[in-house]
Amino acid sequence: MDVIVIGGGIAGIATAYQLHAAGHRVCVVERHATVAQGATYGQGGALLPSPLDVWFGPTFMASSRSKQSGMMVKTGFDSAARDFLKRLASLRDPEAFVAQYAHLQPLVDMSRRVLADIESRLELDFEQRRGVLHVFRQPRELEDAQPAIDLLKGCGVPYRQLTPEECVAIEPSVPDFPEFAGGVLLPEERTANCPLFTKQLKQVLEDEGVQFRMHRSVTSLRLDGARAAVELAESHEGKKRGADVELITADAIVVAAGTGTPGLIGGIESASSLFALRVHTLTAPVAYEERAPHLTVVDSIKRITMTRINQRLRVSGAGVFQSASKSDKPLDATLSRRALDLLGQGTHDWIPGAARVSAARAWDGLRLITADGLPIVGATRHPRLFVNAAHGPAGWGLACGSAKVVADLVSGVTPDIPASVLAALGVARF
Template identity: 30%
Template sequence: MRIVILGAGVVGVTSAYYLAEAGHEVVLVDRQPGPALETSFANAGEISPGYASPWAAPGIPAKAMRWLMMKHAPLIIQPRPDMAMLRWVLAMLRNCTANRYALNKSRMVRLAEYSRDELIALRGALGIEYDERSQGTLQLFRTQKQLDGSADDIAVLQSYGVPYEVLDRSGCVGAEPGLAISQDHFVGGLRLPHDETGDCHIFTRALAQRLPAMGVELRYNTRIEAIEKDGDRITGVRTDDGMLRGDAYLVALASHSPALLAQLGIRLPIYPVKGYSITLPVADAARAPVSTLLDESYKIAITRLGDRIRVGGMAELSGYDRSLSPRREATLRHSLNDLFPGAADNNAPSGFWSGLRPMTPDSTPIIGRTPVSNLFLNAGHGTLGWTMACGSGRLIASIIGGTPPPIDPEGLELARYSR
C-alpha cells in the first residue's frame, strides 16, 4: 500500500520506519524543515515505562489546587474562553477514580513496556546513538508524606512485575552521587533500574536519515491544509505544494491532530499541555546526575544527556501559546541547582524551550482506526511520546497492514471514547 503519514515527530518517524520495514510505500509530510522540531525537540529525555501513569488519579483535584498556589508551581492554568480546554478538564476529572486510574494505567504500561523493548531492538539493529544511558530513573521525595504515598505506585509496579527499589537517603546518593551535597533536601526515593534516557531529537533525526534508503519519500517544508474525503474514504491531502494521494493515511500530528480531523467531523479529545525545558552544559561531572531524576515536589525531570543536562517539566494549560516565561525557567533552574549545585554551567545559554504535549483525558494515546475507513491515528501520547514511540509505530503498522498486532490494542483506539 501507499501510505501518507502526516507529522514527522518521533511518533510519525517511527511509524514510517515500521511501515516501510513491512514493505509499504510511505510518504512522510511535515511543515518543518526537518524531523522532530516541535514536541520531540527538547523533551525531558526520559524513557520511563515504570512511570507510565495517568495524570487523572484519585486525589489529583485537591493536589492541583495546592500546586497552583506554589511559588514554583508544577501546574499553571491561564484562564481563557476555551471550550476545548473546559471539555478536556471535565473529561479528565471524570477519570480521577480508582477504577479508571487502574484501567488507564494498565493500558499505558502495556504499551510502554513493549515500546521500551522495541527501542532496544531497533537500537541494536541499526546502531543508532543518541546519548543513550540505561542506568534507571530515580523519583526523589523531599518529604516523608511523599515517600509514604509511593505505596500505591509500588503496588501497581508489583502487579505488572516492574523491578523497583525503595531507597533511603543514602541509597539515593548511591544511585546519584551528585546528590551528596544536597541530601538534607530529601528523605528517600523510588528507583526503577530498567528505565533509560536519551535525546529524542537526535534519535528521531538519525532514524529519519535511514528512511530514504528504505524507499520513504520525505516531504519537509510542506504545510498541510486539508484532508479531502469522498464518502467513507479519504481521497487525498491538500498541501501548499499540491495534492498527496495514497491508499491509507496516518495522522501523527500530536497536539495539532484535532484541528485537522475536525474538518471531517471527528472530535479528538486531545489538548495541548505546555511543558518547558532548559539544556545546560555539565560544569562538574562529579556533581551532575548520571541518569534521570524526577523531583516529585516540582514535577521536574533532570536528565544527563552526554555532556549536557536537560531539565524539563511543568504543565501549563494555555492553549497553543508557546511563549517563554522567565518564571518557568526560574523554576527549572531552582530544581536543578537545589539538588545538583555546581553541576551545570549556569552562565551558558540555557536553550530555554517550550513544547505542547498532546494529552488525552485518560493519558492513554489514540492508536488505530477512525470512522473513516482508510484514515488512522497515532497521537495523544502526552508526556510519553518518547517512551511509547517505537511500540506505537510497530502497533499502527500492524493495524494498517492487517497483520496480527504485537500487543493487545484494546483500549487504545478512538472508539473507547464513544463507549
C-alpha cells in the first residue's frame, strides 16, 4: 500500500519505520526543513514512562502552588481549560489512577519490545544511559506516591525504595542537606537522545527508499475519493499559496503531526479533552564533573527531570497550563522567567553545582496532552485515516510502540495489545 505519514517527529518517523518494515511504500511529509523540530527536539530524555513518570495520578499537581507542584496554571476564565484540569485531577484518586494506568502499561511493554528490536537490528548509538532516581522532599509526598510505587511491582518494573542515605550513596550529586524523605531507584529504566534517534532512523529510511517531502505543510486531508489525498503547500507558516499547492494520494494516511493533529483529523472537541501544554527545558554545560549525576535524577512531585547527556545536563519540566487561545503564542516574558526559575531551582535543590545554569540554553515547546492521560493511537472513523499522537510527557519511547500498533492496523493485522486497551487509546473516545 501507499501510505502518507504527516509529521517528522519521533511519532511520524517511528511510524514510517514500522510501515516500511511491513512492506508499504511510505512518504513522510514535514513542514520543517529537517525532522525532530517539534516537541521531539526538546524532550527531556526519559525513554519509557513508569507509573511515577506519567503526568496524571496521585502526586501530579496535588498542590495548586507552582512552587510545590512544578506546574503553572494560568487558565484565567477559560472554562474549557479549567474543565481539562478538573478531568486530569480526577485521576489523582488512587483507584482511578491504577485503572487508567492499566490501559497504558501494555503500550509501554510493546514499546520496550519495539525499541529492543530496533536497537538490535540497527545497532544505533543515541546516547543511551541506564538508571533513574526519583527523589521526594517530604514524607507525605512519598506516601502520596505509594500507589504508583506499588504499581511498579505490578508492572514488573525493577525498583528499589531507598532511604535518603542510600540515595546519596548511590548518587553522590544529591546533597544530604536539607533533609529529604527518600527516593525510588529504577535501575533498568533508561534515558537517551530522542532527536538524535529520530534523525538516525530517518537516515536509515531514506537510504532504503522511503520518500521525504520536507518543507511541505499539509493544509487539508481529502478522504472522499477512491484514494485518500493530502493537499500540500510549501511551508510558509503552513498557509496555502495558490500555485504552490500540490495533491498527493495514497491508500492510507497516518497523522502524527503533534500539536497539528487535531486540526487535521477534526472531530475532537479540543480544549477540554486535549491541551497543547507548554513545557520547558534548560540545557546547561556540566559545571563540576564530580558533582554531575551519573543517574537521571527526577524531582518526582514537580516532574523535573535532570538528565546527563555527554557534557551537558538537560533539565526539563515546568508545564504551563494557560488559556487555549494563548497556547500558540509565545509565552509572556514573566511567565517564561518563572518557568525557567522552577527548573533552575530544581537543579539547585537536587544536583547543586552540577550544571552551569547561567550558561544554559532555554527552550520551550508545546506537547499535546489528553485529559485522560492516554495518547491517541489507532484507527479513526474513516478507514483510510490513522493517528499516532498526543503522547503528552512520554512520547519518546511510547510513540515507537504506538507506531507498531498503527502499522499493524494499516496492514490489517490485529495489534498485540488487548482490544480494551486499543479502544481506550482510540480517537473515538472523544
